[in-house]
Amino acid sequence: MPIDAATSALNLSFPPTTSATGFVVPQSRSFTVSVNPVVLFSILDHYLRRQENQHRVIGTLLGVRSEDGSEVEVRNCFPVPHDETQNQVAVDMVYHQSMFELHKKVNAKEVIVGWYATGSNLNQWNALIQDFYSKEVSPPFQAIHLTMDTDLKNEEKLLGVKTYVSAPIGISAKPENCLFLPVPCDVKYFDAERSGLDLLASAKDQPDRSTSLISDMDNLEKTILVVQEMLERISEYVNKVLDGSVPANNKIGRFLMDTISVVPKIDKVEFEKMFNSHLQDLLMVVYLANMTRTQLAIAEKLQLLLFSETRKSDSNESKRDCDYVYGAWSIFHWPIFDDYSSEIMLYCEGHLKPTININH
Amino acid sequence: MATNGTSTTITKESPSNVNVTNVTAALDIEGNVPLESVQLDGLIIKHCREFFPNTVTGQLLGLDVNGVLEVTNCFPFPGPTKYQVDMMRCLREVNVDHNTVGWYQSTYLGSFVTHKLIETQYNYQQTFNNKSVVIVHDVSRSTHGNLSLRAFRFTQAFMDAQRENKFTSESLLKNKLTFSNIFEELPITIKNSHLITALLHSLDDFENVIPQGGISTLDKETVTGPLTPNFDTLELSLDPYIEKNLEFLLEAIDEHGQEQSNFAFWQRSVTREQTKLQTALQKRKQENVHRLAAGQELLPEEEITKLFKLPPEPSRLDSLLITAQINNYCKQLNQYSGPTLGKLFMSGELQKP
Numbered sequence: 046m047p048i049d050a051a052t053s054a055l056n057l058s059f060p061p062t063t064s065a066t067g068f069v070v071p072q073s074r075s076f077t078v079s080v081n082p083v084v085l086f087s088i089l090d091h092y093l094r095r096q097e098n099q100h101r102v103i104g105t106l107l108g109v110r111s112e113d114g115s116e117v118e119v120r121n122c123f124p125v126p127h128d129e130t131q132n133q134v135a136v137d138m139v140y141h142q143s144m145f146e147l148h149k150k151v152n153a154k155e156v157i158v159g160w161y162a163t164g165s166n167l168n169q170w171n172a173l174i175q176d177f178y179s180k181e182v183s184p185p186f187q188a189i190h191l192t193m194d195t196d197l198k199n200e201e202k203l204l205g206v207k208t209y210v211s212a213p214i215g216i217s218a219k220p221e222n223c224l225f226l227p228v229p230c231d232v233k234y235f236d237a238e239r240s241g242l243d244l245l246a247s248a249k250d251q252p253d254r255s256t257s258l259i260s261d262m263d264n265l266e267k268t269i270l271v272v273q274e275m276l277e278r279i280s281e282y283v284n285k286v287l288d289g290s291v292p293a294n295n296k297i298g299r300f301l302m303d304t305i306s307v308v309p310k311i312d313k314v315e316f317e318k319m320f321n322s323h324l325q326d327l328l329m330v331v332y333l334a335n336m337t338r339t340q341l342a343i344a345e346k347l348q349l350l351l352f353s354e355t356r357k358s359d360s361n362e363s364k365r366d367c368d369y370v371y372g373a374w375s376i377f378h379w380p381i382f383d384d385y386s387s388e389i390m391l392y393c394e395g396h397l398k399p400t401i402n403i404n405h
Numbered sequence: 406m407a408t409n410g411t412s413t414t415i416t417k418e419s420p421s422n423v424n425v426t427n428v429t430a431a432l433d434i435e436g437n438v439p440l441e442s443v444q445l446d447g448l449i450i451k452h453c454r455e456f457f458p459n460t461v462t463g464q465l466l467g468l469d470v471n472g473v474l475e476v477t478n479c480f481p482f483p484g485p486t487k488y489q490v491d492m493m494r495c496l497r498e499v500n501v502d503h504n505t506v507g508w509y510q511s512t513y514l515g516s517f518v519t520h521k522l523i524e525t526q527y528n529y530q531q532t533f534n535n536k537s538v539v540i541v542h543d544v545s546r547s548t549h550g551n552l553s554l555r556a557f558r559f560t561q562a563f564m565d566a567q568r569e570n571k572f573t574s575e576s577l578l579k580n581k582l583t584f585s586n587i588f589e590e591l592p593i594t595i596k597n598s599h600l601i602t603a604l605l606h607s608l609d610d611f612e613n614v615i616p617q618g619g620i621s622t623l624d625k626e627t628v629t630g631p632l633t634p635n636f637d638t639l640e641l642s643l644d645p646y647i648e649k650n651l652e653f654l655l656e657a658i659d660e661h662g663q664e665q666s667n668f669a670f671w672q673r674s675v676t677r678e679q680t681k682l683q684t685a686l687q688k689r690k691q692e693n694v695h696r697l698a699a700g701q702e703l704l705p706e707e708e709i710t711k712l713f714k715l716p717p718e719p720s721r722l723d724s725l726l727i728t729a730q731i732n733n734y735c736k737q738l739n740q741y742s743g744p745t746l747g748k749l750f751m752s753g754e755l756q757k758p
Binding site for chain 1: 448450451452454478480481482483488491492495498499500501547548549551552554577581583584585592593594595596597598600601602604605607647651654658728731732734735736738739740741742743744745746747748749751753755756
């Protein structure tokens with residue numbers, strides 16, 4: 046999903062890269078950048094924690110590239126302290142190096158792919174820093190510059206994220222002159238992160254911007270409500286089309302039909318059989334888990350009870366009683382479970398996936 | 406990482422009793438563990454997912470504010486090197502809270518009650534005056550559509566027992582320590598900053614979802630944005646997860662059985678030694694009676710008792726941990742089966758004409 050609106054800028058061809066032998070090789074592949082949401086959040090967090098006199102902050106982007114270099118995935122980032130005055134800009138390179146070393150120890154696959162800055166205008170400092178980072182990024186790849194609009198002045202695009210690569214411009218190639226070419230960028234995430242992202246998003250509608258973790262059941266309920274709402278909207282639309290109040294759109298109609306026909310048509314008897322066996326398996330597992338927990342709870346109570354009784358009695362007698370207690374405890378503890386329940390568990394395993402052979 | 410205060414008066418009270426101005430008493434954390442920064446979840450999840458299925462650990466940084474432990478940043482740990490010191494130094498330069506408040510660990514299907522966890526958490530809790538938590542993230546469970554993130558802390562009872570490092574039956578009773586008493590789970594709340602809320606709103610923006618070309622170019626693949634509704638929770642397939650869980654449960658029960666047999670063995674050896682002791686004492690008493698009759702000195706009985714040494718009781722920590730783990734597995738099975746039953750009946754309804 047592209048983040049920024051389609052720009053009306055010309056799509057210039059990418060700057061030619063120089064290969065090892067010194068020949069100029071033009072790059073003609075299309076180039077996309079995908080960003081992990083963690084990176085965006087980190088950038089904002091860094092911006093919140095900036096020093097008082099800084100208007101914007103910069104940092105390094107880490108990520109991986111695809112084989113042919115045409116797709117870059119930005120996975121991680123870290124902030125780099127920098128100073129910006131009218132006349133000069135200073136970037137703490139030592140810090141950058143040491144942080145990169147530290148990060149590499151944890152994740153060797155991530156390499157430097159560029160840098161980020163908050164504040165959406167591009168000036169000559171950007172060009173200089175871009176030049177520095179181009180040297181960091183192993184040639185022949187381009188360093189990516191990501192900007193995030195934290196001024197929130199641009200009303201159409203709150204916090205617009207844009208990515209650029211640079212091309213030299215001007216009569217002689219000086220580091221402070223370069224042209225930033227926009228590159229399409231996407232937000233991509235992994236499955237496990239998806240649930241986290243949803244949780245964070247649920248906080249955005251609350252007045253105090255906070256939310257707590259919900260149980261699986263509640264989550265299911267929420268999702269079902271969403272589906273229900275969607276179905277209601279669709280049925281309303283279909284009713285309106287049937288009434289004639291809304292013109293019919295063939296494309297939507299076909300889309301809806303495709304969606305609904307996804308529900309498989311299973312023979313009724315077959316379905317009953319499958320349903321019941323599935324239900325049986327589930328209930329069996331639940332029963333087993335509950336029985337185990339009950340057994341543990343009983344053993345625990347018994348343990349505490351018997352031990353507390355022995356402490357009251359005399360020392361001589363207590364030794365004898367202790368033996369008695371230990372004996373009684375071991376009787377209550379596991380033999381019931383051993384015989385009966387391990388059978389049940391083997392049944393469950395066997396039934397759920399008959400290809401596994403368990404030897405117990 | 407200096408500890409606060411000189412004495413450790415740990416009390417569990419409601420937030421109104423927390424005394425902020427008293428320097429000598431250590432503050433205790435109350436229920437909530439809000440994660441102030443959005444990125445923290447993201448960083449933990451990202452790190453855990455990358456090294457799945459190995460378990461990874463990392464450090465949590467943040468602040469303790471008025472009885473509420475706020476976690477604002479985190480970083481992963483590659484191993485016991487001076488990585489931590491270097492990282493903290495670097496983070497200090499960019500104004501990140503560099504106050505350690507705990508650590509996190511990823512886990513596979515909830516099997517996190519191990520010795521290593523106990524040791525590490527004990528160290529942390531000891532050093533930071535009970536203000537540190539361990540956050541456990543279950544990667545495989547998070548892919549089912551609901552984020553699984555739990556925060557734990559040791560109870561006072563367990564801390565005492567661990568301090569003495571004695572886990573015999575008497576010490577367990579003295580501290581009223583059972584397997585359900587080891588951990589105390591703390592509720593987690595998530596708070597976003599304003600900027601991040603703005604970002605989330607913009608990601609959800611309507612224009613981003615509908616492609617520019619209009620409806621005629623509508624296609625299944627184009628309409629996915631970061632915040633479009635997530636239907637992972639509606640997945641019907643359940644067998645792999647429950648199977649794995651049951652396998653783990655079986656293993657844990659086997660181990661428990663072993664522990665039990667160890668304990669029974671010790672018991673038997675104790676009774677054997679005791680009977681031997683008793684018979685020797687009896688013999689000694691008999692001899693003494695004879696000697697009394699013959700007018701000779703009495704032989705002391707204490708020598709006999711010294712000869713027979715009772716074997717020491719084995720540590721019950723392992724069985725405690727295993728039972729806690731078993732309990733965890735069972736709870737997981739329960740929690741997973743609940744929604745699955747719901748989904749099953751839902752699909753049943755769909756089939757009806």
